[in-house]
Amino acid sequence: MNKEEYIKTLTDQIRCKMARPEVAREIEDHIEDQTRAFMSEGMNRQEAESAALKDMGNPVDAGVELDKVHRPAMPWGMIALIIVLSVAGYVFQYILNSRNIEAGGDGFFVSQRQIWFTVFGILVMIAVCFADYTRIAARARELMIGITVLIVLGGQFFSLNINGSRQWIGIPGGWVVTIPLVLMLTVYRRWYRLRRKAVLAGIGAFVVGLPLVTACYYWFFGADYQRERLLFYLSPAVGWDKQPQEVVSNGIEYVRAILGNSSLIGRGNGVPDIADMPELSEYLLAGVAGYYGILAAVLLAGLLLFLLFRFLRISLRQRNQLGMLMGAGCSAAFLIEVGGYLLNNFGIMYMGNYCPFLTYGGTGTMVTYVLMGIMLSICRYQNTAPERRTTGSLFGIRRPAEKMKD
Structure with a gap:
């Protein structure tokens, strides 16, 4: 049995078709790593690959075990x-x-x-x-x-x-605030080659500063009712002229x-x-x-x-x-x-x-x-969903399949 037959037999035991390509890639990488290890000990490639497949065990048994892991779990x-x-x-x-x-x-x-x-x-x-x-x-x-x-x-x-x-x-405020929060998450996980602390600080300052700048603008340049509304949010019982509101x-x-x-x-x-x-x-x-x-x-x-x-x-x-x-x-x-x-x-x-x-x-x-x-x-699908490597887009610009590393 060669490598391709071994992988096909193994993945055929996995019932979730979504998980098969990712498992096949992982198994192929593992076999390749083990093959190179045996080749470094003096074996030729054919001998090293056969030894690697033997170390992997029975493909049916291995596939059944992987099927238990890579299976959709209905929440x-x-x-x-x-x-x-x-x-x-x-x-x-x-x-x-x-x-x-x-x-x-x-x-x-x-x-x-x-x-x-x-x-x-x-x-x-x-x-x-x-x-x-x-x-x-x-x-x-x-x-x-x-x-x-x-x-x-x-x-x-x-x-x-x-x-x-x-x-x-309408687009609620929670969804607008979520955009910079998600961006902060991607930067924190180092998906981009950026200075993490500086970028996180900049996004945080934007999230906090934009409402403050907007409030200051309405306070100093807005109409009376806009200042009234701002103070109402901060202190609902006091008017903008510091007098108690009637209502x-x-x-x-x-x-x-x-x-x-x-x-x-x-x-x-x-x-x-x-x-x-x-x-x-x-x-x-x-x-x-x-x-x-x-x-x-x-x-x-x-x-x-x-x-x-x-x-x-x-x-x-x-x-x-x-x-x-x-x-x-x-x-x-x-x-x-x-x-x-x-x-x-x-x-x-x-x-x-x-x-x-x-x-x-x-x-x-x-x-x-x-x-x-x-x-x-x-x-x-948390145990089965693969990373999509499709790169097509509306404008023909190819998107990177892998995340950037520092």
Whole structure:
């Protein structure tokens, strides 16, 4: 049996076709290294290769053992947790919305369609989980251009015009901040020949400095209402002229009243009337704390944070570079959005952030489940996904297949 026959027999035992090329390369490199070692002892190449193959053992037995390692592992536990969070989020939305209407409120935008968005989103998520996420690398540039064009044209021709403002698919702040964070990760992992400390310091200064520069511009050159808005974010109870505001934000005022009267379990005494709740989608956790107890809100938020940190931890441990970047980027963006959402629900400052599973809306729900599906796919194929060496691009520019080393 020669080397090619040995490798084919071995890889035929691996059921996951995605893993076979990578395993074949690793086995071939190992055989070649061992062959050179025997040749250095005086053997000719044919003898050295035969000895190397003999040292490798039976190809069928070796392939069966490798099949146990290089096998997709369906992350059923994380899927179950996502379903639990989806059901809990919708149930709390529906119940609190019903209570608001019963108490004489106008209700919120929770509709029967939301449950169908949720069910369909979960099915899409599972389908994406089974897909090979590494194929995105072969068409990443084209996909980015297509999505950008879709957003621009969609905003121009399909957006809603409300008081002169076009409402379409917005890009939340968490996703904007994620871009430099992902860039910092690639620099930290030494994927580029750069001075790591200097570049990391520069990116960090940009991330911190840009909001400060923007705030200073609005403070010194902006209108009065812009300074008022800045001070409101920093100290919601004080106006820009250092005088107490007559009206604190309805949302923050309501949240502080809820949290100040909440009980550990069950509805708290003195909780404000739910008919006065300003916006369920942005203050769901506060509503849960007030009407079902602080423990229920903490459990809901804790499960969500556990899921996202688990995704982040798995992503950072990926051998596949694309999987690490995609998983870490999605996890970090969700965590930033959830962080802003918690600030809303702690009554600290109003951020207006989107929160997966707790914020309703068709577009946001579907985008959430698609991204969750990608992260689940990264988890599923973490032991099998190869580094894509395809180098084609839209403009014929060949991309390097390997990362740069110092």
